[in-house]
Structure formats: structure tokens, C-alpha cells
Amino acid sequence: MWYALPVIGLLATVVGWSLLAWRVTSYVRGFRAGAAELPGSRTARPGARTATMLREFLAHTRLRRKPLVAVAHWLTMLSFLVLVLTLAQATGQLFSPSFELPVIGHFAPYAWLTEFFAWAGLLGILVLIAVRLVASRASLGRGSRFFGSHQWRARYVEATILLVCVAVLWLRGLEAALSERGAESASAELLFPSTAWIGSLYGGVTDAALDGWIGCLALFKILVSYAWMVVVSLTPTMGVAWHRFLAFPNLWFAKRPDGAPALGGLEPLVVGGQAVDLNDPATPDDVYEHLGVGYAAELTWRDLLSLTTCTECGRCQEVCPAWATGKALSPKLLVGALRDHAWAEWPVGSMGDAATPLVGGDAPWAVSPEALWACTTCGACTAICPVGVEHVDHVIDLRRRQVLGEAEFPAELGGAFRNLERRQNPWGLPGKKRLDWTAGLDFDVPVLGETVASLAEVDYLYWVGCAGAFDDRGQATARAFAELLHRAGVSFAVLGTAECCTGDPARRAGNESLFGDLAAGNVEVLNQAGATKIVVTCAHCFNSLAGEYGPFGGHYEVVHHTELLADLVEAGRLTPGDLPDEPLDAHGRSVKPSVTYQDPCYLGRHNGKYAAPRRVLGAIGNLELTEMASAGPNSVCCGAGGGRMWLEETEGTRLNQRRADQAAATGAGTIATACPFCAVMLGDAVAADSGSGTQVKDVAQLLLASIAGEGTP
Amino acid sequence: MKIVVLVKYVPDIEIGYEFTGQNTLDRSGAGLLSQLDEHPLEEARQLAEALDDVEVIALTLGPDDADEAVRRALQMGADAAFHVSDPAVAGSDAGATALVLAKAITHIGDVDLILTGAESADSGTRLVPVKLAALLGIPALTGASSLAVQPGGGAVTIERDEDAATLTLSAPLPALVSVTDKANEPAYPSAKAVMLARRKPVDELDLADLGVDASLVGAGAARVAVGSVTPNPPRAGGRKIPADGPDAIGQFIGLLREAGLV
The missing domain is CATH 1.10.1060 (Fumarate Reductase Iron-sulfur Protein; Chain B, domain 2)
Structure with missing residues (x-):
């Protein structure tokens, strides 16, 4: 009857590997049938791509917010690679219980590695199983990150890993017992340092029974592994299993070769x-x-590839x-x-x-x-x-x-599109009002083509943005920033009525045609003006001007106003003072002005700029900066990006209210930000809560207030 | 079925407008297709989608810049356009405008349905549609909040919302219908529609092409003279209470009390 073991085992091997090969082929065919990418966009800089792939593989940088999971996953992941040879070992044991892998079978470091990673994998998967159970408990509902995930697929994969690790260790224990009875008993301690004790439990069984145990356990291990292979081969959408293979190419073909x-x-x-130009009459019809x-x-x-790699974590x-x-x-x-x-x-x-x-x-x-x-x-x-x-x-x-x-x-978006088409700003206000924000300043803001003939005469073109031109809060920020430039002796000019929306809201809302019109128009104006250095007070304008105008022929050195301000402060050209203290506390003691900072998504996550605004705030003498629980790269959106600024928010609770509540939890009396969209959203949220007394200010406004000593403007 | 939609190129009056020394609207700035004309265009587009063999033609009378309105009309679903432009037309009153348009409609020929906006966004007389229908000798149904063409195309039925009641009116084709902004929500053109619009034919016509005597139109022939134009003074700025200022709510309620509103 022992002949059944190799027969069943080999049958499972053939079925398992055949199905896997079939699925891998079908994957490759399926992916190749996908539409083309922009040539080179996924393959340029192969060295950087390889480094990114290896870094994410070995350093798990994107798991850093869950360190326990990172360690457990790392161990489990490596155990899969190390233990793959135990499948061959077990296959051999179907034929002969004393089978050993050639060359390395008796190589002690291999044995230690195997035992270490079998235990590590076991420990790792137990942690991951526990994490999933806790994080997916029913009471969390939508609050669980696993809500809506295919949980049984994940549990099946976890069970497979658990059983394989147990089987590997158990088998090694039996192998230890077997070697004790043979001529090489002296090496048992060396080769089975952490499993020999399992073998010692089998001291009383006969040789034949021990052989039987090994054969059956080896078959069990093989069937568990090949059952997994069959299941995942038949389930191409099972990313929780497939990511162990697909994550490698997916990371390699990432949009940003350096892993950003x-x-x-x-x-x-x-x-x-091919990139499509919707304004080119030569664009073929079928493209449309x-x-x-x-x-x-x-x-x-x-x-x-990317969709199929998703693990539903x-x-x-x-x-x-x-x-x-x-x-x-x-x-x-x-x-x-x-x-x-x-x-x-x-x-x-x-x-x-x-x-x-x-x-x-x-x-x-x-x-x-x-x-x-x-x-x-x-x-x-x-x-x-x-x-x-x-x-x-x-x-x-x-x-x-x-x-x-x-x-x-959504219909509201049609209004924003029409405003952008007709009046080149999403508010739909007349372009001739673009300089209204300058009213009240005690110096003249230089306007290109009026008071400034050429940008060669000035250090920076100040791109005011539609919010700076038309929104109350944005105007206050623009005034504060212009005042700071003026005080620091930085020469600048604005485009005035020649400025148009950068097209960001249109592009994020999918209107590439409108974005193209606006971008091309702006690039023409900027290039004609000879713009080289541009400073912006809006994170969305920054993103477009710095990162999206290249294909339109617009290449500029774009800095965010907080970066310029930080440099000016550190160069001693602006000297921050103190802000007025907050009202006395209950004990009559003075309270320093407490500020928390909202990272705008399009400055922070999208463009990696977290330090400059904090450098400015840190330079203000008595300011106490208290970070929110989720700040920097983990910052939470105010709700205005992606064109959402122009859409109603009717479903669920409001994003801006949620973020304002998180800011309030710091106890700060002021929310500082560096984007007019954040200022509008958070400003609306704190205004809705009239008792809060919280104010929302741009970093530039706070800096100016500390210099001017006139209280917050 | 042939539908003609009248479209007008107007100054962007929502953001303010100015007058020339000749007591006419300053049309030198950037203009656009009158927003009110998007509704008859959308109505025509929907009819073309619902019925077989519908041809939608946009017709405009305006300066060269009115190309902009024509282009938009073609993007919004018109199949072809006629653009009547002649220096002699400048300063025409509603009567002369209707006369030129009537000739243009006759020139186009075999028109079953004429759709117009409820009024023009700039002058807003509401006279042109009825005058045009009178000149053509066809019925005019004005102020349609909804519109239906009988299967077979024999007649058109509209609903008109009035303060006291909603009327259902119908008339045999050919007829003229002016459509209000309640009739529909104009669709935003897709990129494909924009592309296709570039290829659609636009016939440029002048008064000679239409056989209109130039002496019957223009400022000189206007039977109504504008004596003077006095722009209203800008609205005095209201009082602003900063929401984050001290006792904003109290101040606000105080003002309401002063005004006797609470």
C-alpha cells in the first residue's frame, strides 16, 4: 500500500505544476492583451526600478505604519522562499523516508536556515492570522480595512502557510528521530537543532511505523502545497495569493522608477x-x-498587472x-x-x-x-x-x-467646466477682477506689462492663482505673501488679468481637453513673458506648473511660497517675532499661540514637500506647533482635491469637518495651512462650529503677523 | 424633419457690460453663445436622438466673432450651421433682425420646426421669435417648459408653466417654439462631439445672398430709437460682519432687529 504515497504525490505534483504553468501562461497572455502604455514610461531607468523592487521586497518601507505586520510579513515571505526546497525534500520522502536533498541535505547551515525560517514563518503567520482576526472583527463594520475583502481566500492562504510550516517542522523532527537510529546519530544535534525534541517523542515507535509517519506527513505536506497551487491557478483574481509573485514585476514597472x-x-x-492631442485635427477618429x-x-x-496584484489588505x-x-x-x-x-x-x-x-x-x-x-x-x-x-x-x-x-x-461639474471655458477660472468671476486682491496694500504690486516691462527685471513671477485672485481667504494670503516679499526686498511681478486657471480642477475631473486648452494658453503667456522662476501660493497650481506643463513646452523653476519664505527667514531677510498670546487659561496663566499644520495633499504627498512650512512656523518665536495624529505623509485630505471643491458633498459626513475635528483634537487654536483649498474647506468647517474659536490661517499670514506684531491679519 | 435653432452670440453680461457712445451694448469684449440658447439646442439634440431623420441646423445673425456661438452649437449637436453676417446689420432692431432671419429660414428651405431660447441674454426683448413667426406665417408657441413632436411629425405640443396654471398648447408644423431654461439641462459636449463639430459645414451668408435690401436693416432703419442709456449705479456694498470677529452672531441679530426683521 505504500506505493500509493508516491503515486498520489506525483499525481498532485503533475496537476499542481501543470495548472500553475497554465495560469502563468494565461496571465502573460492576458497582460499582453492589455492596451499599450506610453513607450518607455514603464521601463526607463531599469537600474532604479530594480533597486526599488529590491528595497520594497527586503525593507518593506510601505508597511512602516504597521511594524508588527511588517516583521511578521517579512518573516513569512522569506520562509516561503527558503522552504520551497522542502517540497522537493518531501517528494523524495514519498519514495524513501530517509531521502535527503543532494549536496545540501547534510549541509548544516542549510538545515539551520530551514529550521529558523520554518519557526519564523510559523510565528509570522500566527501573528498575521491574529492580526486579521482582530482587524476584521464584525464590530468594526466599515471601519475594518478588511471590510469587503475576500476573507476566506486570505484565510485559506494563511492556513496553507501555517500547515506547511507545521509539516516542515514535524517532518524534520521525524527525520531527526530517523537519523538517531542510523549511523549518523552524532549529527542529529547539529542538523536538527530545534526539531530533534519532536523526534524524541517518537522514541517508542517501530522503525516501520516511523517510516509510515514520514511518508504520510510528507504526502500531507505535498497535498497542502499542491492544493494551494490548484486553487490559486483556478482563481486568477486571488491577489492575496498571487502577490507573492506579481508584486515583483508590479513594483518594477511602477510609474516612478525611484519608488516614489x-x-x-x-x-x-x-x-x-500614444499621447493624444484633442485639439489636433489630425488625431484619428477611432482614438475618440x-x-x-x-x-x-x-x-x-x-x-x-497592478489590479491583479492587489492583495485586498x-x-x-x-x-x-x-x-x-x-x-x-x-x-x-x-x-x-x-x-x-x-x-x-x-x-x-x-x-x-x-x-x-x-x-x-x-x-x-x-x-x-x-x-x-x-x-x-x-x-x-x-x-x-x-x-x-x-x-x-x-x-x-x-x-x-x-x-x-x-x-x-455630476451636473455641478458642468458649471465649473463652463466657468473655466468662459472665464478661465472655476469661480466664474470676471478676469478683470484678478487684481482686486491687491487693494489695501500700501505698495503697488508690480504687474507684468504695466509696471514691469520684462520678467528679467524681477526675481520671481508670483503666480497668484484663482483662489488668490477671487476667494476671500486666498486674497488675504496673497496680500500677506506679497507684503512679505515686499518687506524682504524680493522683487516680483504678477501676470494680472493675463493669468488663467492652471487647469488642475479640470484635469483631476477628467477633462483633459479643457486642461489642455488652459495649459497651452498659460504656457504661451508664460513663455512669452520669459518666465523662469515662479513662486505660487497654491499647492494645486504648484503641482500643475511644476509637474504637468512640460509636455506643453513649459519648463520653469517653480517654488512654493513656504519654501521661499523659509529660505528668506533663514537668510535673515525676514525676522519673525512673536504672535500674540492666546487668552489666559483657567488659572490665569498666559498661553502660547498653539498651531497645528495641515499638509496640503498636493504639496505633501504629491510633491514630497513637508519641511518648508514647518521651518517657517518653527521660526516664529513663541509659536507652539502641535502635530495632528496623522500629519506629514499620513496627512488627511480637507476634501477639496480632485475637483471635489466644485461638487456637492451629500453622502455620509463631511471630509472638511472630519479633518477640522482632528485638528481640534490637538487643542491648537489655529490651523495653519499652505493651500487656499485647504483654507477654504477647513475655514468652512470651523465656521460651522461657531463655539470652537479656531482660526484657519495660511503660513504666510502667521509669519507676517509675527513680524508685524499687529496680531493676526 | 428639419429643425432650425436660432442661436445668438452675446457679450458675457453676467460678469458686467458696458455701453458704447451710440447707446448700444459694447460688443467688443469676449462673447459666448447665449446660455439661454443652449436649451433649444439641447431640445433639438434630444428630438434628433428620439426621432428618425432629424436634421438640426443652427442659424445665427451676428458679427464674425459669432463663429464662437456657431462652433458651440455644432458641438452641442447641430448638424450644420448658417451664419449671416453683414456690416449693414449692426444696430438693427427686433423687427429688422426678424426680417433677416425670416429670409434666412426661407433660404434654408423646408424647415419644419424653429426653436429659439426664451429671450436673448443681452437685449431680452422676446420680440424676435413672435415677429419671425408672423413674417413666416407660422404659429408660435412661446415659453415651452417641455416639448413633444407627434410621431410622424404633424404637430408640436408644448407645456407652458404660468403662475396660475400649466397650459398644454399645440400647433401644426411648421411652427416656432421658444424654449425656457426649465425644459432641460444642456449636456456638456464630449471630446468626440467637439472633434466632429470641426468638420460640420458652416454656410456664411450676407444680405445679398438672402436678397435683403440693406436699407431695411441696421441702425438707420430701426423704428425704435434708444434715447439714452443710464447704467444703474453699482449696488452699494452690504455690511460685512467677519464670521471670525467678536460677537459676529450678536451683531448680525442686532442688524436684523434694527431693520425690524426679527
Whole structure:
């Protein structure tokens, strides 16, 4: 009857590896069937890509917010690699219980490594199982990062790893017992340092029974492993299992070769691997049928790879401000829906007329328009994804199709688009009012073409932005900043009525056509003016001017006003003083002005600028900076990005209120920020809570107040 | 079925406007398709989608800059456009405008339905649609908040919301219907529609092409003269109470009390 062991084992081996090979082939075919990427966009700088891949593999940098999970995952991950040879070992043991791998079978370091990682893997997976159980307990509901994940798939993978680790250790114990009875008993201590004690439990069994134990356990181990292979091969959407292979290429083909998150400037609209110019009459007609991503067949090969790699770990869901405030959007569920959709219509593009639209269709995997338009493109999901899923780009691709192809989008956005078309600003105010913000300053703001003939005469072009021109808070910031430049003796000029919206709100809302018009117009004005150094007070303007105007011929040195101010303070050209103290506390003691700082998403996560605003705030003598629980790279969106500034927020609670509450939890009397959109959103939130007394100020306003000593302007 | 939609290129009056020395609106600044004309365009687009063999033609009377309005109309679904432009037309009153448009409609020929906005965004007389219908000798249904064309295209039925009641009115085709902003929510054109619009034919016409005697139009022929234009003084700025100032609510309520509102 022992002949049954190798027969069953070999049968499982053949089935397991055949199915795996079939699935890998089908994956490669499936990915290759995806639409083309912009040439070189996913392969440039192979050295940096390899370094990024190895760094994320070995250093797990994106798991840093959960250190216990990071360590447990790291051990489990490596144990999979180290223990893969134990599958061969077990296969040999089906034939002969005393089988040993050639060459390394008796090599002590290999034995130690195996034992270490078997225990480490066991410990790691127990921790991960416990973490999942705790983090997915029913009482958390939507608050669980695993809400909506395929939990049984994950539990199956966890159980497999657990059983394999147990089987490896147990088998080694039996091997130790076996070697005790042979000629080489002296080496048992050396080769089985941590498993010999298991073998000692089998002192009383007969030789034949010990052989039987080894054969059966080896078969068990093999069946567990190959059952896993069969299950995952038949389930292409099981990223929780497949990420152990797919994460490597997915990280290698990342948008940013150096491993920075796929944020900042967006890629141009690409169809068939070519950037599309919607204003060029020579653009072929069929391109217009495939703008953005509307069907699974229009997902690029990297999209398909990336979607398939998703492990459903839910880190993105956990940090998504839309999800946290009860919106329909979860980045994880959006990615999962796209993935399931793509594989349901496998091979991608073969479904022809039977294919269903990715957004708003009847398919069970369709993304709801509510979810799609709830995204603020804050990038928290993309920045935290350990396997390099690029959620924001997926959202933008889908929006591009909805706007450019289907003309389907929330009605309020139509108003913003029309305002941008007609009056070149999303507020829809007349361009001739663009200099109204300068009223009240006791010096003349230099305007290019009026008081300044050429930008060569000045240090900086100050790009005021539409908020600086038209919004009350933005105007106050613009005045404070201009005043600071004036005091520091920095020469500057503004474009005045020649300035237009950079196009950021249009682009984030998917309106690439409108963005292109505005960007091209601005580049023409800027280049004609000979702009080289531009300073901006808006994080969104910064992102567009610095990161999105290259393809339009606009290459400038763009600095954010907080960077310039920090440099001016450190160079001694601005000398901050104290801010007025806050009202006395209950004991009649003076209270230093306490400030917390809101990192704008498009300054922080999208462009990696966290230090400059803090350098400015830190230079203000008596200011006490108290960071929010989630600050810096973990900062939480105010709710205005991604065109959401112009949309109603009707579902769930309000993002700006949530962030204002988090700011209030620091006890700070002032929320400082460095973006007019944050200022509007948080300003509205604190105004709605009239008892709070909290004020929202731009960093420039606080700096000026400390210098002027006149109280907060 | 042939539908003509009248569209007008107007100054962006929502953001303010100025007058020339000749008591006419200063049209030198950037203009746009009158927002009120987007509603008849959208209505035509929906009819074309719902019915077979519908041809939608945009017709405008205006300076060369009115190309902008024509382009937008084509993006919003018109299949072709006629642009009547002639220096002699400048300063025309509603009567002369209707006369030129009537000739243009006759020039286009076989028109079943004329759609217009409720009024023009700039002068807002509401006279042109009815005058035009009178000149063409066809019925005019004004102020439609909804519109339906009978299957087969024999007649048009509209609803008109009035203060006291909603009327359902119908008339045999050919007819003219002016459409209010309640009728629909104009769709934003897709990139494809914008692209296709670039290829649609635009016929440029002048008075000679239409056989209109230039002496019948323009400022000289206007039967209504504008005596003077006195822009209203800008609204005095209201009182502003900063929300983050001391006792903002108290001040606000105090003001309401002063005004006897509470």
C-alpha cells in the first residue's frame, strides 16, 4: 500500500505544476492583451526600478505604519522562499523516508536556515492570522480595512502557510528521530537543532511505523502545497495569493522608477500607446472611441498587472478619507471591481459586444458613479500601497472616459467646466477682477506689462492663482505673501488679468481637453513673458506648473511660497517675532499661540514637500506647533482635491469637518495651512462650529503677523 | 424633419457690460453663445436622438466673432450651421433682425420646426421669435417648459408653466417654439462631439445672398430709437460682519432687529 504515497504525490505534483504553468501562461497572455502604455514610461531607468523592487521586497518601507505586520510579513515571505526546497525534500520522502536533498541535505547551515525560517514563518503567520482576526472583527463594520475583502481566500492562504510550516517542522523532527537510529546519530544535534525534541517523542515507535509517519506527513505536506497551487491557478483574481509573485514585476514597472508613489503630475491622455492631442485635427477618429478607460479592454497591461496584484489588505481603504466619511468609494473595492471585471471578460478584449462598461453598467463589478466621483485624488491610497497599485491614475482614467467620451458627470461639474471655458477660472468671476486682491496694500504690486516691462527685471513671477485672485481667504494670503516679499526686498511681478486657471480642477475631473486648452494658453503667456522662476501660493497650481506643463513646452523653476519664505527667514531677510498670546487659561496663566499644520495633499504627498512650512512656523518665536495624529505623509485630505471643491458633498459626513475635528483634537487654536483649498474647506468647517474659536490661517499670514506684531491679519 | 435653432452670440453680461457712445451694448469684449440658447439646442439634440431623420441646423445673425456661438452649437449637436453676417446689420432692431432671419429660414428651405431660447441674454426683448413667426406665417408657441413632436411629425405640443396654471398648447408644423431654461439641462459636449463639430459645414451668408435690401436693416432703419442709456449705479456694498470677529452672531441679530426683521 505504500506505493500509493508516491503515486498520489506525483499525481498532485503533475496537476499542481501543470495548472500553475497554465495560469502563468494565461496571465502573460492576458497582460499582453492589455492596451499599450506610453513607450518607455514603464521601463526607463531599469537600474532604479530594480533597486526599488529590491528595497520594497527586503525593507518593506510601505508597511512602516504597521511594524508588527511588517516583521511578521517579512518573516513569512522569506520562509516561503527558503522552504520551497522542502517540497522537493518531501517528494523524495514519498519514495524513501530517509531521502535527503543532494549536496545540501547534510549541509548544516542549510538545515539551520530551514529550521529558523520554518519557526519564523510559523510565528509570522500566527501573528498575521491574529492580526486579521482582530482587524476584521464584525464590530468594526466599515471601519475594518478588511471590510469587503475576500476573507476566506486570505484565510485559506494563511492556513496553507501555517500547515506547511507545521509539516516542515514535524517532518524534520521525524527525520531527526530517523537519523538517531542510523549511523549518523552524532549529527542529529547539529542538523536538527530545534526539531530533534519532536523526534524524541517518537522514541517508542517501530522503525516501520516511523517510516509510515514520514511518508504520510510528507504526502500531507505535498497535498497542502499542491492544493494551494490548484486553487490559486483556478482563481486568477486571488491577489492575496498571487502577490507573492506579481508584486515583483508590479513594483518594477511602477510609474516612478525611484519608488516614489505614483502621484504628482498626471500622464497625458494616452490611447494605443500614444499621447493624444484633442485639439489636433489630425488625431484619428477611432482614438475618440477610446479616450480614457471605459472598458476592460482599454486597461493597459500595467493596469491589469497592478489590479491583479492587489492583495485586498485594505491599507488604502483604511486611509481613504472618502471611505472614512461614509462615501461609496473604497480604493480597494474600486480596484477589486476593475480586476474582477477584467478577468470576467478574459482574455481581455475578447468579449467584443458582450463587454460591459466599467462605470455605471449593470455588471456586478461595475464601479458606481458615486464612488468614482467621491475621490479627492489625495493620494493616500497610492502612497501606502505596499505592492504599487496606482489608484489615483485608475480613477483619473475612468473619469477621463466619463467626461470626454460619455459626457456623464455630476451636473455641478458642468458649471465649473463652463466657468473655466468662459472665464478661465472655476469661480466664474470676471478676469478683470484678478487684481482686486491687491487693494489695501500700501505698495503697488508690480504687474507684468504695466509696471514691469520684462520678467528679467524681477526675481520671481508670483503666480497668484484663482483662489488668490477671487476667494476671500486666498486674497488675504496673497496680500500677506506679497507684503512679505515686499518687506524682504524680493522683487516680483504678477501676470494680472493675463493669468488663467492652471487647469488642475479640470484635469483631476477628467477633462483633459479643457486642461489642455488652459495649459497651452498659460504656457504661451508664460513663455512669452520669459518666465523662469515662479513662486505660487497654491499647492494645486504648484503641482500643475511644476509637474504637468512640460509636455506643453513649459519648463520653469517653480517654488512654493513656504519654501521661499523659509529660505528668506533663514537668510535673515525676514525676522519673525512673536504672535500674540492666546487668552489666559483657567488659572490665569498666559498661553502660547498653539498651531497645528495641515499638509496640503498636493504639496505633501504629491510633491514630497513637508519641511518648508514647518521651518517657517518653527521660526516664529513663541509659536507652539502641535502635530495632528496623522500629519506629514499620513496627512488627511480637507476634501477639496480632485475637483471635489466644485461638487456637492451629500453622502455620509463631511471630509472638511472630519479633518477640522482632528485638528481640534490637538487643542491648537489655529490651523495653519499652505493651500487656499485647504483654507477654504477647513475655514468652512470651523465656521460651522461657531463655539470652537479656531482660526484657519495660511503660513504666510502667521509669519507676517509675527513680524508685524499687529496680531493676526 | 428639419429643425432650425436660432442661436445668438452675446457679450458675457453676467460678469458686467458696458455701453458704447451710440447707446448700444459694447460688443467688443469676449462673447459666448447665449446660455439661454443652449436649451433649444439641447431640445433639438434630444428630438434628433428620439426621432428618425432629424436634421438640426443652427442659424445665427451676428458679427464674425459669432463663429464662437456657431462652433458651440455644432458641438452641442447641430448638424450644420448658417451664419449671416453683414456690416449693414449692426444696430438693427427686433423687427429688422426678424426680417433677416425670416429670409434666412426661407433660404434654408423646408424647415419644419424653429426653436429659439426664451429671450436673448443681452437685449431680452422676446420680440424676435413672435415677429419671425408672423413674417413666416407660422404659429408660435412661446415659453415651452417641455416639448413633444407627434410621431410622424404633424404637430408640436408644448407645456407652458404660468403662475396660475400649466397650459398644454399645440400647433401644426411648421411652427416656432421658444424654449425656457426649465425644459432641460444642456449636456456638456464630449471630446468626440467637439472633434466632429470641426468638420460640420458652416454656410456664411450676407444680405445679398438672402436678397435683403440693406436699407431695411441696421441702425438707420430701426423704428425704435434708444434715447439714452443710464447704467444703474453699482449696488452699494452690504455690511460685512467677519464670521471670525467678536460677537459676529450678536451683531448680525442686532442688524436684523434694527431693520425690524426679527
